[in-house]
Amino acid sequence: MPEHLPRYEVLLDVERHDCPCCGGALHAIGELRTEQLDIVPAQLRVRVTRRPRYACRACEGAVVVAPAPERPIDGGMATEALIARVVVGKFCDSAQAQMLARQGVALDRSTLRSDVYVRRVGRACWWLTPLYDLLVGTALSAAKLFADDTTLPVLNPGRGRTKTGRLWCYAVDDRPWCGPSHPVAAYVYTEDRKGLRPAGRLAAFRGVLQVDGYPGFKRLAGDRADASVGLAFCWAHMRRYFYEFHVSTQSPLAAEVLAQIQALYAIEGQIRGHPAKHRQQARQERSRPVVEALHTWLQAHLGRVSATSDLAKAIRYALRHWSGLTVFLDDGRVEMDSNVVERAIRPVALNRKNALNRPGFVGNCNQVAVSSR
Template sequence: MDIDSLALPDDIAALKEIVRGAMSRADAAEADSAAARAAQSDTAAYVEHLKLQIEKLKRALYGPRAERTARLLDQMELKLEELETSATEDELHAEQEAAKAKTTTVAGFTRKRPSRQPFPEHLLRERVVLPGPTQCFCCGGSRLAKLGESVTETLESTPRTFKVIQHVREKFTCRDCEKISQEPAPFHTIPRAFAGPSLLAMIAYDKFGLHQPLNRQSERFGLEGVALSVSTLADLIGATCVALKPVYAFIKTMVFTGGRIHGDDTTVPVLAQGQTDIARVWVYVRDDRPFGGSGPPCAVFYYSRDRAGIHPQSHLAEYSGIFQADAYGGYNKLYVPTRSPGPIIEAACWAHGRRKFFELADIARNAKRRAQGKTPAFVAPMALAAVQRIDALFEIERGINGQLPAERLAARQQLSAPLVTELESWMRAERAKLSRHNDVAKAMDYMLNRWSAFTRFLTDGRICLTNNAAERALRTLALGRKSWLFAGSDRGGERAAMMYTLITTALCRARHNAVYAVRRTMPNGFRKMHGCRVSLGSSVAVDSVSFGIV
């Protein structure tokens, strides 16, 4: 409200009253402004929360549309995190301004703050007992009797601690023969090494699992008061690899004794003279969980300087059974019927076949391009129809995941076989109408030329529809490539392959145990509705104990 300077009274008390009123109105206006900003931030966070939930529900309902969908969800979660942080900050500021103004009440917000959950029972509890009152707060009397107690729990974290374990071996001398008797020295993971097994596992996992180079680890150890040079850490890594070779050999044996394995490879940069070369890391995964097998999930990694076919042929020289992989030409010699010690049966990946159609029918990408003002790409109707037909097969697989091979085979013969026959007839009919240079024709040829490998899942209940198990195993390496930039040498690549074998196998076992623990706590109806699809995300923690899992 404007104040007329000519109408101001000369009385000091009256002037003070006018100033107090103006200050009160200013505080109220500031409180209203803060509340509006908080409401706006709250609404933005709530809208982003709903968008994220919609995307997650669509992904759960229709299945993953593409690999980038997972990255999109990660970006949305990061954006939501920032918005929620800003909203909470604005809400607290609005409450402070409202308390200062004493006239404005902050309205309730749409977004609900996360409710406080009980802390896990396994966490160590430290009781801090505050001294009780010695007299009554009401009447001042001293005759007090304890009625109970109120406990307020606060989660606290202390920096990791180091300790030196002293193994004391007492010496005794014999009064008869004058000989000295003493217990033998305790076992050390690394002969004559000063580092214990937990420290060794932590250093190795930080380097290969969390992708922290040794120079960064050395700096952190120094800040924590423990001087460990890079050369010392490198010595420990080398000695750890030697100590773990028997475990690596055991895991490799476990993988190749499986009746069905997955295979895939990915690039890894390796340091060369004045540049970096592109080497390869190969992975072979045994995962019997989809068909209810009792074999433990495990994975073995190999390193090679190039992608020549001789490498997978040497890796699988002693293996015979079902091999699920992509259409890499280096695998072809493995499928020769007269191969020794036995034939390897090819099982193709429907996710690879579907992806070629999906790239031609990516409606979501076109919508994004249209929103950005760009020219949308052409959406092929036949590619979209192929994606929808293949998705029907994936929906059937989700319902039988985790069942025994005989049960899976029976369901496939009843439900999937007619759809596969119809899909083949439809593709061959449509393919005859297309030029060989057409992109949809190339996607069809990819599947039709390997149709026996694609339809092999209809004759064996152990075969999966996709090779996603191998691609998931490579994720640990792929996520860290930009952190460590390159392998220092071929020996470094081989060491990394061995360590990724142990880490990935430990992760598989940890997720395996966690999934079944979660499923045991779910209602029967929920288990029946969702089958084996339990999303754990990145909640599975792996530390030094993980190396004991294998």
């Protein structure tokens, strides 16, 4: 261990100081010492800058106060130390070896890929297994669930390249309608994107599933003879097709659709945080007329635009998913989109390359235990 690092001692002494054989008094003849590398977790704190103000009782004509210190970011709440930590963490510490090297601990990058390191990481994640199982069980027992997936590069030794796995996220967030459940995001790793993967994981699920247009979710709901799974599709996904067409063509027709969707989101912003019954009533009175008018507009314009155009594809996508897009009108618990799970899965997606350098996380699916929350 580097000599310059500070030490602290933990004394583990015997409970009794009499001989277990004859009962005589024991005397110290030495000790066994072992050293382990430890870390003190960073702690956020608030720096309060006080600037006393002074006034003259004689003339009452002046108020004196020390000038305000210059901030690294005008109006920002972060100190220099916090900004430095964010910058170092983002650009310098993608590899753990670099972080430890600044403290004088030499750790070769090959060590991070060694079997010993993998076992250590796996052991640490093993301790999280009960909590992970609880998070997954809590998410899948909810009556309303968000689901989505993303790609995950996985080390494939011996082939000279990576293979692509899938990371599924199952999320619950009842805060927009004052529901009873705590927010949960549970991740599940699979080797591919076959429909049987979510179908197997959601075999016991009963309720509303908020998703994108992935066919595997549609088959899951269609295979339930008791209609125990209802699909609520995402307006954000539907909107994206019209938005991309409008950006590339400045189409007034696409702009008209975007304006109607924006009106719906404006209503959602006003009722977010209200009970489900209030949200349902507001949607029936204010959102339903907009949705019905948009449906009529889409049907009328589908035959007026080129069948091979991207606008026609966007309209067909919307009409094909219309029953799922309108579920939110009749259920105050349902959101207009699946952005909850999109936000939950984004940090994992941004960390793809960093996770690739941790075979103990990806190779045996330990990343799902670490990422779930």
